[in-house]
Amino acid sequence: MHILSFDIEDWFHTFNRKYYNNPGLWKSLPSTVEKNTGIILDFLKKHNIKATFFCLGWITETHQSIIKKISRQGHHIAAHSYLHNKREDLSKKSFYSDTERNIKTLEDITGEKVNTFRAPGFSLNHNAKNTIETLYKLGIRYDSSLKSGFYLNDKKIPDNPFLIKTNNISIKEFPIHTFSFLNKKIIYSGSGYFRVLPYNFIKNKIMAKEYEMLYFHPRDFDNSVHKYINNPLLKLKYRFRTSSTLNKLKFFSKDFNFLSIEEADKSINWEKAEKIVL
Numbered sequence: 363m364h365i366l367s368f369d370i371e372d373w374f375h376t377f378n379r380k381y382y383n384n385p386g387l388w389k390s391l392p393s394t395v396e397k398n399t400g401i402i403l404d405f406l407k408k409h410n411i412k413a414t415f416f417c418l419g420w421i422t423e424t425h426q427s428i429i430k431k432i433s434r435q436g437h438h439i440a441a442h443s444y445l446h447n448k449r450e451d452l453s454k455k456s457f458y459s460d461t462e463r464n465i466k467t468l469e470d471i472t473g474e475k476v477n478t479f480r481a482p483g484f485s486l487n488h489n490a491k492n493t494i495e496t497l498y499k500l501g502i503r504y505d506s507s508l509k510s511g512f513y514l515n516d517k518k519i520p521d522n523p524f525l526i527k528t529n530n531i532s533i534k535e536f537p538i539h540t541f542s543f544l545n546k547k548i549i550y551s552g553s554g555y556f557r558v559l560p561y562n563f564i565k566n567k568i569m570a571k572e573y574e575m576l577y578f579h580p581r582d583f584d585n586s587v588h589k590y591i592n593n594p595l596l597k598l599k600y601r602f603r604t605s606s607t608l609n610k611l612k613f614f615s616k617d618f619n620f621l622s623i624e625e626a627d628k629s630i631n632w633e634k635a636e637k638i639v640l
């Protein structure tokens with residue numbers, strides 16, 4: 363089972379201190395999200411693939427036409443917060459209001475119920491019990507914000523989709539895989555390292571597992587986004603092998619059948635899935 367997902371945000375929605383937590387600046391910056399999301403949508407249409415799109419609330423509001431286009435093409439629409447704050451940088455109250463605003467904006471624009479979430483920076487494991495309860499209260503039943511090999515409280519995050527339970531509620535979790543390299547746990551199935559690592563290396567990693575979650579941003583497909591970045595290291599990071607992303611995805615689409623979370627859910631036997639009880 364190979365799930366394809368995209369986090370719909372602009373090139374400045376990274377954790378670069380200059381822009382993070384400074385939404386007052388965002389409207390004055392050149393935007394590339396529509397152009398690059400267009401590249402993604404054309405690719406998916408051509409290859410008849412449905413994916414899950416985690417959409418930032420701020421983008422949903424400021425670029426309504428691209429979100430409507432994603433929805434019209436029948437993709438699975440999901441939430442990725444309103445202002446792209448990591449969970450640990452928000453109080454319980456502001457996490458609730460930010461997520462609520464994200465979901466409402468998306469539902470108003472697409473007319474679809476939103477039941478799936480991804481936290482910015484895969485940061486769900488902060489204050490996990492309260493976070494899960496908040497998400498459930500807001501109608502979220504599926505999540506993809508955790509990295510395998512890390513811990514949720516003191517419980518090791520499994521490799522395959524699993525259930526997070528607390529009190530009488532449960533959320534279905536679709537983790538992203540990591541591998542260890544120089545004492546660091548690295549995500550190979552998306553964004554920066556996907557661009558850098560050779561195709562066969564990633565393919566072998568993916569083939570070794572029954573389940574895989576791939577994830578990208580529109581900026582991963584952009585050969586020119588580095589023009590807007592001054593910091594030389596960040597410039598290199600955002601330029602490096604962006605032209606390889608689409609080609610690799612083309613190869614993968616021949617080797618694997620990609621699904622959205624919505625489609626994958628139907629083929630999982632949740633009775634047999636692992637559980638983490640908080």
Ligand SMILES: [Zn+2]
Nearest residue numbers: 369371482483
């Ligand atoms: Zn993000």
